[in-house]
Amino acid sequence: MKKKLVGVLLSVSMVVASLAGCGSAAPQAAENAKTETRVADEPTAKADSAASEKLVVGFAQIGQESGWRDAETMSIQTYAEEHADTVELKFADAQQKQENQIKAIKSFIEQDVDVIGLAPVVETGWDQVFAEAQDAGIPIILLDRTADVDESLYATFIGSDFIEEGKEAAKQMAELIGGKGKIVELEGTVGASAATDRKTGFDQEIAASYPDIEIVASQTGDFTRAQGKEVMESFLKSNPDIVGVYAHNDDMALGAIEAIKEAGLKPGEDIVTVSVDGVKGIFEAMVAGEANCTVECNPLLGPLFFETAAKLKAGESVEKWVKSVDGVFTQDVAADVIDSRAY
Amino acid sequence: MKKRLSKLSGSQAFWPVMIFLAIILFNTIMTRGEFLTISIVDGHFYGRIIDIFRNGGKLMILAAGMTMVLATGGTDISVGSVMAISGAIACSIINGNLLPGLGGNVAMAIILAILAGVTCGLWNGFLVSQIKIQPIVATMILLVAGRGIAQLITNGKIITINSDAYYFINGGYILGLPFPLYIVLFLVGLLLLFVQKTAFGLFLESIGCNPLASKFAGIKVNKFLLAIYTISGAFASVAGLIESAGIKGADCNNAGLNIELDAILAVAIGGTNLMGGRFSIFSSVIGALIVQSITTTVLALGVPAAYIRVLKAVLIIVICLAQSSKFKVSLGKIFVGKRGRKEAVAL
Numbered sequence: 095m096k097k098k099l100v101g102v103l104l105s106v107s108m109v110v111a112s113l114a115g116c117g118s119a120a121p122q123a124a125e126n127a128k129t130e131t132r133v134a135d136e137p138t139a140k141a142d143s144a145a146s147e148k149l150v151v152g153f154a155q156i157g158q159e160s161g162w163r164d165a166e167t168m169s170i171q172t173y174a175e176e177h178a179d180t181v182e183l184k185f186a187d188a189q190q191k192q193e194n195q196i197k198a199i200k201s202f203i204e205q206d207v208d209v210i211g212l213a214p215v216v217e218t219g220w221d222q223v224f225a226e227a228q229d230a231g232i233p234i235i236l237l238d239r240t241a242d243v244d245e246s247l248y249a250t251f252i253g254s255d256f257i258e259e260g261k262e263a264a265k266q267m268a269e270l271i272g273g274k275g276k277i278v279e280l281e282g283t284v285g286a287s288a289a290t291d292r293k294t295g296f297d298q299e300i301a302a303s304y305p306d307i308e309i310v311a312s313q314t315g316d317f318t319r320a321q322g323k324e325v326m327e328s329f330l331k332s333n334p335d336i337v338g339v340y341a342h343n344d345d346m347a348l349g350a351i352e353a354i355k356e357a358g359l360k361p362g363e364d365i366v367t368v369s370v371d372g373v374k375g376i377f378e379a380m381v382a383g384e385a386n387c388t389v390e391c392n393p394l395l396g397p398l399f400f401e402t403a404a405k406l407k408a409g410e411s412v413e414k415w416v417k418s419v420d421g422v423f424t425q426d427v428a429a430d431v432i433d434s435r436a437y
Numbered sequence: 438m439k440k441r442l443s444k445l446s447g448s449q450a451f452w453p454v455m456i457f458l459a460i461i462l463f464n465t466i467m468t469r470g471e472f473l474t475i476s477i478v479d480g481h482f483y484g485r486i487i488d489i490f491r492n493g494g495k496l497m498i499l500a501a502g503m504t505m506v507l508a509t510g511g512t513d514i515s516v517g518s519v520m521a522i523s524g525a526i527a528c529s530i531i532n533g534n535l536l537p538g539l540g541g542n543v544a545m546a547i548i549l550a551i552l553a554g555v556t557c558g559l560w561n562g563f564l565v566s567q568i569k570i571q572p573i574v575a576t577m578i579l580l581v582a583g584r585g586i587a588q589l590i591t592n593g594k595i596i597t598i599n600s601d602a603y604y605f606i607n608g609g610y611i612l613g614l615p616f617p618l619y620i621v622l623f624l625v626g627l628l629l630l631f632v633q634k635t636a637f638g639l640f641l642e643s644i645g646c647n648p649l650a651s652k653f654a655g656i657k658v659n660k661f662l663l664a665i666y667t668i669s670g671a672f673a674s675v676a677g678l679i680e681s682a683g684i685k686g687a688d689c690n691n692a693g694l695n696i697e698l699d700a701i702l703a704v705a706i707g708g709t710n711l712m713g714g715r716f717s718i719f720s721s722v723i724g725a726l727i728v729q730s731i732t733t734t735v736l737a738l739g740v741p742a743a744y745i746r747v748l749k750a751v752l753i754i755v756i757c758l759a760q761s762s763k764f765k766v767s768l769g770k771i772f773v774g775k776r777g778r779k780e781a782v783a784l
Contacts (some may be wrong), residue, residue: 158593161593161594161595281742284742284743311739312742313736313739313740313741313742313745314742314745316691318688318691319595319684319686319688319691320680320683320684320688320691320692321691323683323684324488324492324732324736325736327488327492328485328488328733328736328737331471331474331484331485331488331737332468332471332737332739345595345688348597348684348685348686349684352608352683352684352685356478356483356608357478357483358478358479358483373595374597375595375597375686378597
């Protein structure tokens with residue numbers, strides 16, 4: 095009986111606390127919205143002050159997740175440091191938790207930043223906090239990952255076009271094997287957008303432009319080295335006459351290279367490799383002549399992010415999807431750029 | 438002859454071996470003989486059968502260790518994470534990130550990685566035998582934390598190393614056969630010798646059947662449990678070395694991910710009761726080969742990615758049915774019934 099009473103008390107206090115939380119946030123948002131309208135009423139004043147005022151950007155990063163993400167964080171922080179006279183960055187590390195990102199966004203709203211940047215850790219559950227930012231008149235930029243919300247709730251998405259990456263990989267593959275021959279494909283994790291789109295782009299481009307290239311087998315290697323190797327071992331046995339392998343990420347390609355070696359063939363010569371991402375390991379393999387080409391999924395989004403933020407602050411319109419520029423690296427240039435690889 | 442045959446079919450390893458042969462036969466027919474082809478490439482044997490033995494090496498080792506844990510009525514679900522730790526330690530030492538004083542010494546890297554596995558095993562054994570935490574919960578701690586520890590060691594990045602001596606663990610060949618096979622023969626052989634030639638195996642079964650009675654009979658149950666979890670941890674670290682040598686690096690996010698389930702499945706297919714008691718390490722090793730050959734089958738058939746898991750599940754159901762004594766008895770009744778009628782007609 096006593097326990098029950100305590101439980102009831104606890105739950106009541108929790109409800110009260112959460113209500114209080116909502117209550118305090120709402121007036122804040124309204125206040126911010128007010129300031130925004132006031133600024134909008136005086137367009138000339140805004141233009142004047144914008145020249146002298148710093149661009150204040152809040153960025154909620156996912157956390158330390160991979161070398162790729164570290165490189166992205168570095169890119170954003172370095173840009174802010176280099177342009178310290180025009181840009182102020184408020185950085186929040188969410189440690190892989192959505193609630194931390196939501197807290198960070200709420201605090202950015204309270205601090206009345208000009209633009210909020212976010213790399214969403216998950217796709218769903220953003221509607222309310224995005225709406226709060228919108229009420230406060232602060233545009234949101236999504237970086238490298240999309241969120242499952244109505245398009246009107248965020249200003250723009252900056253990121254790679256996986257389908258384009260696939261198409262670019264197809265072109266590189268065609269060039270490497272002279273436009274004809276049998277090739278195999280190592281797919282990423284079933285259902286991941288990077289895997290689905292990189293496959294769609296590649297397969298479409300091959301089918302449309304290179305009728306003499308045949309994709310004889312395509313299976314998932316789950317984006318991992320170990321599986322990339324195992325699947326490639328199998329491919330090599332059922333299709334000994336292949337001339338190229340396309341992998342949806344570099345790690346699977348690195349696994350495939352091991353399998354090719356074990357089959358007594360020379361990776362990079364007997365069987366060429368084209369993969370996507372641009373991690374350091376693949377550059378080492380290219381320098382060693384074992385890999386041929388990688389289509390970079392560029393993490394150095396800092397400059398593009400701040401340029402877009404500046405445009406948004408100035409009231410210019412931006413595309414709903416700002417596509418980042420992905421580079422293509424081949425064996426020829428690998429040795430020159432390997433030392434500058436940040437991730 | 439007939440007597441010997443019935444003795445053979447009565448042994449625990451009989452059905453697993455039959456199933457394994459059936460899978461090989463099925464694949465040979467489906468690939469029109471390509472599956473069985475073994476050629477010689479660069480002075481070593483090369484073919485899908487060789488792949489099964491090499492890629493199945495780590496699972497065979499894990500299954501051997503897991504059999505003993507399961508025989509005591511426990512379980513060890515931390516083996517995948519221990520694999521990640523051992524790979525991370527070995528690769529970090531070799532590339533000089535960890536203990537640079539060792540100068541990337543491969544032998545020391547391997548020894549320290551195995552020591553780490555032993556430590557993990559001791560920890561599991563301590564929790565199970567001294568603190569009396571349920572084995573699945575006790576080892577779940579390392580299942581979760583172990584991968585985190587591995588990620589801490591490598592800073593969450595995939596480490597790539599360059600050491601031919603280390604590659605040999607997975608990619609090396611002796612007399613044309615892959616090196617992992619020799620590791621399996623050595624470890625499993627040692628274990629079999631120990632279990633069959635000493636009273637160790639008998640005590641294990643006894644603990645699995647009734648730990649309390651075993652204790653009263655004078656068996657030091659706690660020490661046994663500690664030893665068994667330690668062996669499982671050590672075996673897992675060796676499996677981790679094989680895995681990381683295969684990809685020439687440490688991939689802490691994926692190394693040995695979910696492999697504990699494959700190991701338990703291998704033991705179950707081998708016919709060992711997961712509740713403890715009678716066990717057969719040899720059957721579990723064959724069970725591991727079956728699990729590996731299922732993967733190879735799926736790849737050889739070129740099944741589209743989306744169907745792989747379902748197909749694997751169907752194969753596992755079929756195998757488990759073939760293993761179920763109740764199912765076999767009811768199936769046998771159908772045949773016996775028919776034969777009985779035929780005999781009656783003949784009479």
